Amino acid sequence: MSSPIIYAAIYFIIVVFGSCFYFRGKVKNVDDFTTGGKTLKWYMVASGLALIPLGSGHTMNLWEASAGLGAGVLFWPVIVGGIFLPLATLWFGPWLRELNVQTFPESLEMQFGPAMGYLNGAVNTATWTGICMGETLATGGAIYGLTGGAIPFKPWCIIIAFVLIMVYVIFGGVLQYSIVSTVNATVMIVGSYIALIMTGGWLSANAMGWTGVVEHYTALDQAWKLEIFRFSPDLFFQIIIPVAVLHITAAAVTQGVYIPIFAAKSTQEVRKATFLAACINGMSSFPWVLMGLAAMTIPSIAAGGAKLSVINHALQNLPAPIVGLLMVCLLAATLSTGSSVMLGNATVIVNVILKRACFPNMKPETEFKLMRPMIIVCGLAACVPALVAPMIFPIFLWCFSFGIPMFFVWLVGMVWKCSKAAAWITILVTYLINFIWTFATPSWAPGPFALNMYPVTVSAIVLIIVLNAILPGETGLLKRHRAAQASKAA
């Protein structure tokens, strides 16, 4: 076995199993497990939140995309960290805390009745299992690549990824997730920047340093690849718009994103987390993209393709401890996303589907007993397909696109109007459009509109606004809730 995997294994044994040992016996009921007894401080909220949307997209996808689109791909973490996370910490999260709900589907239930909550609980769990399958494959890919292929990708790297995702949350739930994420966020940022500095050192010793990278791209008439503010239609349609839409809408209706927010000590601690979360997430992709751009100037590495550029550069040019550190950083990114999805999915299935929909008299003890087996079931649902099928990009977008109409329905129901008919028509029509565009894309759909997320987004916005303007409905939930609270206080 190669030495980098030994360094990475030592790290995860200490951090993950150390936290398992620490939380042994401390998590006594379902509230401790799913909300951590609402004890998280702002820096733990920030670390957890920053790592949830920080997965293979911020790292492996971006270094690959940078080969074609240049440093402009860094808009990805800027949008997620600088826009999506502040929206979650300043509006969406505090709204959910104000409504005093335990899960996201409960807020939909308060707006449009139980059926809408159950629909979100069921559909979102299924679609995010699909997205988590992609993260499991990416985690397995990171292990396979950075061990130099010493461990077979299928099944062993996938199985190791599955086990690591499980042990990240299964013993201590949200408390374990938050502590491990705080440690991982620090190690990931420090580790990836150390690797970038080592890359600079290697370039200085063996090539012409970072200046040589500039000269390489200038000679190819591609100096624009080293600039962030060089917009192109490809950058807009492949990075900026999809990242903005998919995060601000689809990720915002997912239980996993709100795990640290529900577990925060107070809403103030959530707000305080805004800038730290934005900074951690915003600066996370930079070392990977720069290493990718530098690696592609080395002919032997460029020949292996952009997908493996950073991995091949690390294996060929960096010392084993740094390769181990890079593996820890990559795994910290991908595991945190996968495990938060698993914890969120298990919470929704147990709380919304099993308890609220099927067995309303379920005791809290039974709910607690079901949580850990349900995390394993959710993990297997993502891991087993990952063993037999590749992740196809349209299917990835198909999964994401189910969340888009749900977000607009939820947002309008929160701040403007709750019309059940408008909500259901919007959801059903846009789901139908999502199916048609994924599996039978109309040949007349022009350019980017051939991608399912664009027609789904546009039709969801148009339908929910027009239908709410026409159909009768109640005032927005927030206004009603605040009025009810004020009258109760009076």
Added chain:
Amino acid sequence: MWVFGLFVQEFLMALVFSGIIYLIWRITSSNGQKW
């Protein structure tokens, strides 16, 4: 040096975007919510 410049640009962009969102929240939030 250009690497550092690129890092500063990216970091500042994340800060500026989150700062704008924070300012919008600060201006629009009612009843004196505390930071």
